[in-house]
Amino acid sequence: MMAFNVVAVIAAVAGGVFASQSVGYRILVSSESGDIVTQLAWDGKALTTVKTVPVGIMPAGIDGPHNVAVSPDGRHWYVTIAHGTPYGTLWKLAADADTVLGRAPLELFPTTIALTPDGELAFVANSDFHGDHPRTNVVTIVHTPTMTTLANLPVCDMPHGVKVNHAGTRVYVSCMNSDEIVEIDRQAFRVTRRHTTGVGAAHGTTPTGALHGAVAAPAAAHDCAPTFVSVSPDDRRLYVACNHGNTLQVLDAVSLDLVREIPTGAGAYNVEPSPDGRWVIVTNKKAQSVSLIDAATLAEVARMPTSKRLPHGVAYAPDGRWAFISVESVGADPGAIDVMDLTNRTRVASAPVPLQPTGLAILRQP
Numbered sequence: 001m002m003a004f005n006v007v008a009v010i011a012a013v014a015g016g017v018f019a020s021q022s023v024g025y026r027i028l029v030s031s032e033s034g035d036i037v038t039q040l041a042w043d044g045k046a047l048t049t050v051k052t053v054p055v056g057i058m059p060a061g062i063d064g065p066h067n068v069a070v071s072p073d074g075r076h077w078y079v080t081i082a083h084g085t086p087y088g089t090l091w092k093l094a095a096d097a098d099t100v101l102g103r104a105p106l107e108l109f110p111t112t113i114a115l116t117p118d119g120e121l122a123f124v125a126n127s128d129f130h131g132d133h134p135r136t137n138v139v140t141i142v143h144t145p146t147m148t149t150l151a152n153l154p155v156c157d158m159p160h161g162v163k164v165n166h167a168g169t170r171v172y173v174s175c176m177n178s179d180e181i182v183e184i185d186r187q188a189f190r191v192t193r194r195h196t197t198g199v200g201a202a203h204g205t206t207p208t209g210a211l212h213g214a215v216a217a218p219a220a221a222h223d224c225a226p227t228f229v230s231v232s233p234d235d236r237r238l239y240v241a242c243n244h245g246n247t248l249q250v251l252d253a254v255s256l257d258l259v260r261e262i263p264t265g266a267g268a269y270n271v272e273p274s275p276d277g278r279w280v281i282v283t284n285k286k287a288q289s290v291s292l293i294d295a296a297t298l299a300e301v302a303r304m305p306t307s308k309r310l311p312h313g314v315a316y317a318p319d320g321r322w323a324f325i326s327v328e329s330v331g332a333d334p335g336a337i338d339v340m341d342l343t344n345r346t347r348v349a350s351a352p353v354p355l356q357p358t359g360l361a362i363l364r365q366p
Contacts, residue, residue: 026050026363027315027324029337030065030079034355037068037079039363040337042322047337047351053098055079055091064088067313067359069113069122071144074364076101078144080110080124090124090140092147095363102147106140112228112359114162114171116186120144123171123184125159126152133157133177141189151189155182161228161270165235165253172238174226181229181240181251195256197240197249198223224249228270232295233277241268241282248282248291250298260298264291272314274323279342281323283311290314290325292345302345307336313360326357 027040027047035056040047056063064082071077074095081089088110092102107126114123122142128135137159138152156175164171164186171184179198184191224242226249231238237259240249246266250259265284273280273295280293288309292302310328317324322339329335335357339349 024365025318026365027337028068028070028077028361028363029326029353029357030055030068030359031335031353031355032064032066032082032358033062033329035063035065036355037065038353038357040351040353042317042324042339042349045349047339047349049351051098053093056081058083064109065359066110067112068361069115069359070095070361070363071115071119072117073119074366076119076144077361077363078113078115078122079359080106080113082109082111088126090122090142090147092144104140104142104147104149106142106149107138107152110140111160112162114164115144116164117166117168121150121186123162123164123173125162125173127158127160127176129158139171139173139184153184153189153191155184155191156180156194161226161230161241163229163231165231166233167235170253172229172231174229174240176225176227176243179224179226181226181238181256183256193256195251197226197242227268230271230273230280232273233275239271239273239280241271243268243285246284248280248293262291262293262298262300264300265289265303269311270313272316274316274320274342275318276320278320279323281314281325281340283314283325285310285312290323290340292340292342304340304345304347306338307347307350308333310335311338312358315360315362318362318364324360324362326353326360328358329354329356 029038037053039050088106090104108128111127124140134157141151157177159173161174173182181195183193225244227243228241238251248262264282265287267286269285270283282291308327313326315324325338327336334352334354341348
């Protein structure tokens with residue numbers, strides 16, 4: 001019996017060491033009201049805070065880091081700083097030491113970041129939440145090796161989500177106030193097509209041709225108000241979170257036709273497919289939950305409650321088993337990062353993160 005116990009203990013310890021060593025990644029979380037990016041580790045059982053990186057330059061105000069992204073080679077990470085004098089900025093930091101390597105000027109209230117597969121370009125949506133609307137806002141294109149702003153491309157009214165496809169040829173932007181998805185040619189820096197997400201316009205698609213840069217008329221009722229768009233791993237589908245419509249729209253990436261519209265919880269906000277293409281997760285910002293969608297059947301298979309009221313962002317562990325959800329703060333109550341087990345379809349862990357955690361990304365470690 002004693003020998004059995006010793007062997008069991010050794011095996012358990014060895015298994016724990018193996019699990020902690022095999023993780024090989026950190027979770028980066030931007031806190032919009034705190035000017036920090038928190039780095040967390042997940043060992044399969046608990047989240048732990050590894051370090052907190054301060055960002056921002058205004059001593060008397062909040063700079064507002066909104067979103068984080070990691071370069072494809074894992075050597076750098078980027079954060080959008082929403083407030084400035086007068087505009088926001090994109091920061092580039094070294095992944096090994098978290099030191100600032102450069103800053104690029106953006107426009108009014110930048111939100112999400114999309115990096116091309118080669119890591120050469122960053123497309124950043126400037127949402128301008130507090131400006132006068134309707135108006136035409138821009139997507140800023142940054143050359144990341146030099147952190148030089150190459151263009152401010154007029155796109156639509158309140159662009160919020162932005163994603164580059166995996167081939168690196170097309171960029172998709174979700175436009176909240178003009179209720180549309182806009183396609184950008186990565187090489188030409190030109191708007192090529194527009195797809196109306198509002199029901200009132202019958203989900204129409206308009207090629208821009210010689211009218212590139214012109215903004216389509218907004219749908220009167222904001223039927224969808226798309227807050228985010230993502231691309232399937234095979235580049236064949238687009239996933240659009242309809243914040244007003246409380247649905248997930250699935251579009252054919254070739255035609256931009258609507259494939260299916262799937263009911264979610266209230267306030268669909270962020271959407272991400274899993275790296276293996278099996279799942280799609282939608283955060284339901286007004287329903288304290290996330291919807292787990294089967295990508296093959298396009299049906300919601302589970303609605304998993306979050307630990308706090310306002311779920312925001314989604315990131316997946318490299319092994320595909322876990323999904324990490326950022327949940328915003330409410331007043332003095334801190335926000336959180338929740339861990340969802342996609343095998344059992346349940347929330348298995350949560351850790352507090354202060355001061356309105358919003359964007360999150362996975363940083364692989366060597």
